[in-house]
Amino acid sequence: MSSPFSDITDTIFDEKEVLSESYQPEAILEREKEIDAFSHALQDVLFGREPENVFLYGKAGLGKTAVTTYMMSELQAEVTTREEADDLYVHELNCNGKTLFMVVRRLVNTLLPPDASPFPKRGLGTGDAFDELYTQLDRRGGTHLLVFDEIDHLDEVDTLLYELPRARSNGHITDAVVGIIGISNNYTFRQSLSSKVRDTLMETEISFSPYDAGELRTILTNRAEQAFAAEACDSSAIAKAAALSAQDMGNARQAIDLLRVGGEVAQRANDQTVTDEHIEEARKLVQRGRLQNKIRDQTKHAQYILETIAKLEQRDEIPARSKTIQSRYEQVANAYGASPLTTLKSIQDHLSDLHMLGFLIRHERNQGRSGGQYYEYELDLDPLIVLESREEIERSTG
Structure with a gap:
């Protein structure tokens, strides 16, 4: 009896992982303005000075997290070439479903020496966790960038954003400097903060607007050149995926999903090239999948x-x-x-x-x-x- 896989001998994909949500591109396309604003906000790190706080706003799929990951990688590489720069540590946390205590405890545990016992889950309060965080920051020294993704989902966010930016001026830390990078899908997040926090945060705000069809086409063309075998994806299919996504939410993640699913549709049909028809079928499948996820969330x-x-x-x-x-x-x-x-x-x-x-x-x-x-x-x-x-x-x- 032959294997159910024995007839599968060819694929139109070359590097399919390029179309996955977890893929981090080496270069970020169509976000030059946001990258420029980001680099200006963080330039003080190169001179051993306290960095500005940075907040990124925009709906899902607009490149906020990808740009942040890229900027952190580039900054860490650049710091190693600068004599004036201190050692740089980047701490990334997703705040969705987390309490303030969980977030501060996680930071503490990333800073503790390898042979130290983890900060306990129970028995101590948030104030104790902040005290230990300050101790460990000063023990390590250097510059620490704290990246809080989905920060608008965090409870007691006012406390976090009041404590950390003022830690040095309040004398909690002396040998380390801290900068906060907040990522939020909620454009009105800042207005939800207390006036006390808004007055002291002094952050740079970077807003990510939806991509237009031309920008999405540039991104998809780049991904398609890597993801598909030669001549396995028609340029009109790329244009259609870009146009459909631009008309909907201007979401790069959605556009890339259309291209990936379009390729899967073509492959199931044993077609050698992804066409407009495959993208149209992919649109129906992607919409159905998104709706199923929304229902599941209720x-x-x-x-x-x-x-x-x-x-x-x-x-x-x-x-x-x-x-x-x-x-x-x-x-x-x-x-x-x-x-x-x-x-x-x-x-x-x-x-x-x-x-x-x-x-x-x-x-x-x-x-x-x-x-x-x-x-x-x-x-x-x-x-x-x-x-x-x-x-x-x-x-x-x-």
Whole structure:
């Protein structure tokens, strides 16, 4: 019996990893202005001086993290050639789902000597963790750049951004200097900080705008030259992927995903070249995958409500009022062995949230004195995708 892989003898990909999310390009394209602003903000590191704090803003997929990784690598290489520069240490942390104590403890543990015991998870407070952090920074000396990705997700972020930038002026550290680099998807993050923090942070702000079609085409052309075998990707397919992504969110990650999935579609069809048609099919697959992830991110009961409305839509029973949705939702929840939410208000709250997130269309009805004012809901997406996503989620968690 032959192997199921025996017929696979060729591939249109050369270096497919170039199209993966984890790939870090050697050169950053179409972000020259942001790189220039970044280098000016960090130039003091080259002369042994305290660096400016830098905050990067922009939606996901616009190059903030890639540019930061590139800049840290380039700065570390440059520091080794400068006599005036102190030793440079870069500490990168993702703040999503972390508490302030967890973040400070992680920093402490990266600075401790190899033979030291880790800072304890329990028994000590955040103040103790900050004290130990200052001790270890001074023990190590040099310049420390603290990179906080998704910093807007951190609880007690005001404390972090008040303590660290003032650590030297407050006498907590004397032999080390610290600079903060914050990365946020939220353009209004600064406004959420306390006035005390905003007044003392003194940061350089770098805003990342969406890519246009021409910029995305440059990025994709560069990636395609590395990722595909010679003449395995048509230039019109690259242009189409760039145009589709520019029309949507101007997101480089999305554009690269389209190119990668387009290549996979072509390969499954045994086609030797990626064309516009493959990119169009990839668009449908990528959209479906993104939507499935959004559904998966919702709470169980929000998912049950989405499944309920999808089933109502298949029966042509939409738009539906919250009372109708509640009674059908209870059947869905019971079918999964879950205890349904007990009040209509809790159902209405979920419906409102799902509407704001773009899952639902809400119709306002006003029947005057006889019927009053109320809302009706229907899906703003394909009900089949919702039901398929729910089946997949239950299979993966069952």
